[in-house]
Amino acid sequence: MKTVFRGELFHLSRSAVLLLAIAVLLVCDLFISSRSKVTESNLYDLAELPGAGTFVNFFQDNKTSPDGAAARMRLPRVKNQPETAVLQDEPGTKYENLIEVYWACSPYYFRWVLASNQGLMVIPLIFAVMFLARDFPHRVFNDSLYIGKRRREVFWGKTLFYFLLAFLVSLAGILLLTLVYASAVFRILPGGYVWSRILLHAFVDTCLMAVPFLLAFLTRNPVITGVLSALYGVLIRYTGAIYPAALKADMASWEQGSFPMTMTLICLGILVVCVAASRLLFEKQDLK
Amino acid sequence: MTDTVFRASGLTKRYGGAAALDGLDLQLTAGRIYALLGDPGSGRTTLLRCAAGLVKPDSGEVEILGETGDGVYAARHQVGMLIDGPALYRDLSIRNNLKLQGRILGDLPKGRIGKLMKALAITPRDTGNRTVGGCPAGLKMKCAIAMALLPFPRLLLLDEVFGGLDTDDSALFVDLIKAEMEERPMTTLITGQFFAELYPFATDYLLLEKGKIVRSYTREELQARIPEDLQRAQELEDAFKTIRKEDLGA
Numbered sequence: 001m002k003t004v005f006r007g008e009l010f011h012l013s014r015s016a017v018l019l020l021a022i023a024v025l026l027v028c029d030l031f032i033s034s035r036s037k038v039t040e041s042n043l044y045d046l047a048e049l050p051g052a053g054t055f056v057n058f059f060q061d062n063k064t065s066p067d068g069a070a071a072r073m074r075l076p077r078v079k080n081q082p083e084t085a086v087l088q089d090e091p092g093t094k095y096e097n098l099i100e101v102y103w104a105c106s107p108y109y110f111r112w113v114l115a116s117n118q119g120l121m122v123i124p125l126i127f128a129v130m131f132l133a134r135d136f137p138h139r140v141f142n143d144s145l146y147i148g149k150r151r152r153e154v155f156w157g158k159t160l161f162y163f164l165l166a167f168l169v170s171l172a173g174i175l176l177l178t179l180v181y182a183s184a185v186f187r188i189l190p191g192g193y194v195w196s197r198i199l200l201h202a203f204v205d206t207c208l209m210a211v212p213f214l215l216a217f218l219t220r221n222p223v224i225t226g227v228l229s230a231l232y233g234v235l236i237r238y239t240g241a242i243y244p245a246a247l248k249a250d251m252a253s254w255e256q257g258s259f260p261m262t263m264t265l266i267c268l269g270i271l272v273v274c275v276a277a278s279r280l281l282f283e284k285q286d287l288k
Numbered sequence: 289m290t291d292t293v294f295r296a297s298g299l300t301k302r303y304g305g306a307a308a309l310d311g312l313d314l315q316l317t318a319g320r321i322y323a324l325l326g327d328p329g330s331g332r333t334t335l336l337r338c339a340a341g342l343v344k345p346d347s348g349e350v351e352i353l354g355e356t357g358d359g360v361y362a363a364r365h366q367v368g369m370l371i372d373g374p375a376l377y378r379d380l381s382i383r384n385n386l387k388l389q390g391r392i393l394g395d396l397p398k399g400r401i402g403k404l405m406k407a408l409a410i411t412p413r414d415t416g417n418r419t420v421g422g423c424p425a426g427l428k429m430k431c432a433i434a435m436a437l438l439p440f441p442r443l444l445l446l447d448e449v450f451g452g453l454d455t456d457d458s459a460l461f462v463d464l465i466k467a468e469m470e471e472r473p474m475t476t477l478i479t480g481q482f483f484a485e486l487y488p489f490a491t492d493y494l495l496l497e498k499g500k501i502v503r504s505y506t507r508e509e510l511q512a513r514i515p516e517d518l519q520r521a522q523e524l525e526d527a528f529k530t531i532r533k534e535d536l537g538a
Contacts, residue, residue, distance in 0.1 A: 007392040017379040139375035146340055148364030286343040
């Protein structure tokens with residue numbers, strides 16, 4: 001398995017096409033997510049931002065600081081107390097208006113970055129096709145089998161590489177989004193709070209990549225895999241099936257102190273089932 | 289120590305209602321070059337796929353270098369294969385495809401890739417940064433042959449290589465096989481449809497029909513029956529068809 005994994009790493013490092021695919025993934029992620037970012041015009045029309053409406057209303061109604069609001073709503077304490085918060089017409093602070101304060105220190109905005117992640121539509125499509133499904137018509141699995149590698153070695157080498165790369169790409173995407181749209185969270189929120197949420201979201205995204213992984217083994221065809229993976233991405237994004245509706249609910253409970261165990265277990269279950277089914281398929285399939 | 293490097297016993301493989309292999313028995317002896325001849329659909333590629341573990345036969349057994357069952361995995365470390373055309377990463381160059389296979393093999397001596405590329409006249413101009421996807425079919429075939437020879441195999445199983453090579457490259461390939469056989473004991477099995485391609489090269493000829501070996505010949509037997517002055521491919525094909533008809537009645 002180790003040598004197969006090393007072979008995959010070598011392939012990635014020498015393939016301009018694969019490296020370009022990753023770059024395209026990250027750019028698409030940023031672009032698609034940016035289409036629904038908070039702007040001045042939609043700040044008070046907050047249908048898309050989970051929980052943000054409550055926060056902003058409270059903040060406005062109570063003329064309080066973000067820190068004060070955080071304490072009342074049991075959010076983590078901000079590390080650096082910004083200057084006294086200002087509503088739109090009040091002078092005297094480093095922030096010019098409510099929007100900047102909100103963007104700078106709202107953990108709800110950070111939660112929106114994590115929970116929306118609209119690039120998820122694109123990742124399954126490109127990932128499953130470029131990093132797995134193409135190998136079937138090109139028959140490159142055969143080269144490892146010819147020299148005596150067992151199917152399970154080839155499978156696990158490929159699987160480890162696929163999910164490790166999926167995790168790293170998800171992590172990079174979430175970090176990029178956070179840096180571009182909510183970078184202040186690194187400065188003003190506790191590191192443990194920020195990183196635990198980033199890592200859990202990357203883990204959730206990785207687990208959801210297991211379905212396109214299984215599709216690739218089922219269809220052994222890059223075109224069909226791509227189409228089904230794209231439909232899958234659209235399904236989970238727009239119907240809220242499993243993610244992000246359940247994630248929103250669980251993440252909200254995390255703000256109250258309880259770790260989103262249900263969500264984590266569901267995602268882990270998806271990963272285990274899909275990998276196990278793929279393993280069985282690959283073991284039994286006749287290869288060309 | 290046995291001289292048998294490969295044995296198939298009662299090998300059967302069905303696809304739907306059709307038997308690609310039908311109780312096939314085959315034994316390959318060390319140091320020989322076997323030509324496995326058969327028409328499309330006769331079972332040549334299916335036999336090699338069974339040997340490689342790409343498909344599981346419905347019944348029968350494959351023995352490689354004296355190993356059966358689980359032991360064949362270790363035995364395959366000493367086998368080179370090229371089945372049903374080159375299986376290469378199209379987004380990598382020729383050299384990087386070979387290097388990748390070298391990584392998976394794990395303990396390839398330095399210089400092996402360069403030596404094989406030189407022997408097959410795969411030049412820096414051919415390789416460079418060009419990916420396999422942009423290479424002609426002959427170059428891809430040469431890369432696949434080099435890949436099969438990377439692990440210094442004792443048994444080489446090649447599926448229709450001559451169809452992908454021009455005259456010059458075919459000559460290079462034959463010279464390379466002979467050079468490899470001088471360096472270490474190696475048995476080669478090449479499948480093909482056309483007798484004329486394989487006649488000058490092989491030491492033994494196996495005729496495969498409907499999933500079974502129906503006849504085998506040594507080179508000496510055929511030389512005694514084929515006039516020496518026949519050089520043209522069509523003449524050789526016709527001569528072999530005549531021999532086949534005499535022996536099999538078809």
